[in-house]
Amino acid sequence: MGGEGKRDGKGFDLLRLRGKEYLEKARDILKKYWDYSDQEKRNNLIYPFGFFTGTLIYLEVILHLLIYQRVDNKIIYPILFAFPFGLLLALLTGLFRAAINKVMMWVITALICLIFGIQLIYFYVFKVYFSFQSIGMAGDAFSEFGSDIATAVRHNISGLLLLCLPLPVLAILLKDGFSCSKRKLKEQGILGIGVLLLHSLVLIALLIFGRGDYSPYDLYHHTKVYDLCGKQLGIATMTRLDISRLINPKEDLVLADFPTMQGKIPKAVPTPVPKTIKSMEAKPDRQKSDPTPSPLPTPTPVDTSPNVMEIDFASLAEGEKDNTVRTLHEYFASVIPTNKNKYTGMFQGYNLIMLTAEGFSPYAVHKELTPTLYRLTREGFVFNNFYTA
DSSP states (O other): OHHHHHHHHHHHHHHHHHHHHHHHHHHHHHHHSHHHHHHHHHHHHHHHHHHHHHHHHHHHEEEEEEEHHHHOOHHHHHHHHHHHHHHHHHHHSSOHHHHHHHHHHHHHHHHHHHHHHHHHHHHHHHSOOGGGGGGGHHHHHHSHHHHHHHHHHHTTTHHHHHHHTTHHHHHHHHHOOOOOOOOOHHHHHHHHHHHHHHHHHHHHHHHOOOOOTTSSHHHHHHHOHHHHHHHOHHHHHHHHHHHHHHHOOOOOOOOOTTTTGGGGOOOOOOOOOOOOOOOOOOOOTTTSOOOOOOOOOOOOOOOOBBBOOSSSSSHHTTTOOOOHHHHHHHHHHOOOOOOOOOOTTTTSSSOOOOOOOOOOOOOOOOTSHHHHHHHHHHOOOOOOOOOOO
């Protein structure tokens, strides 16, 4: 036992020494391209990076508290995404001379605070987050809900002031600490690599909660639910995804029961035809004898052939260039059709009015007071297997 303990201790010491050695090598390589002993260079990176990252973390946490009155364990993702985003903003504010970089810092900070403020007011009024894809309807929102928006601003003055706090902090830092000087191309390249590495690490961290529906991974890569995206991934990430989808709206169509859910697109084939279902019409019992048999009416045969339209979806899919339309063609070509029954075509020649109600209550139904509603509930097709809140 003592020998094993000594060996484990030696192994741990060796691992610690190797780790220290690798860290020293990484530090030497970084120092070779960026000498952090220079106070001005250090401040020109650490201050902008720390300010933007801290601002994003602060705004995400404050907005969560203002809207949800609490934070949960998934607040870790808005915090993690703040690091690559903060480093990217620090990179952008080092491209030009100091005066221009300072103006950029003011503009970027004000824009970030404005976006968070808009989301606070919009959520207060509509209970959903604002999407830039609906920006064309903003005029209607202001004209129809102008009074509600004004009321929301009055009720959230303290929250808006908290969201604007990074602006006076920036003024103090620009006066006392930020040099905002232009960085060398090599230094900017290192920052760019850092942005990619940090972002990749955060994307890997999305797998912590799995890939299920509405998980952080699913919300980032697939499902477009902005309320959940803003809550789990943060406003900054939600805004970035929203703008990217606004710029490039073309996306793949994913059908719930289609094999592309597993990433496999099947080869489009002609629609398979199922076997004809035998008619369920009642047949006379020949075993029973009737002393005075009477002729039975000849039953009308029921057409139970496959209910298929004469559309070649396979050929349509082969000649289609639009990915969304092609996916629909492939889906329709792969679905096994149902058979016709005695109800097929019963509404042919009629103007059919179909009502779909989310819930139903029988208390307003009366034979004399609401005769039409009474007939609707007792004639035709009645589906009893439903649920209501």
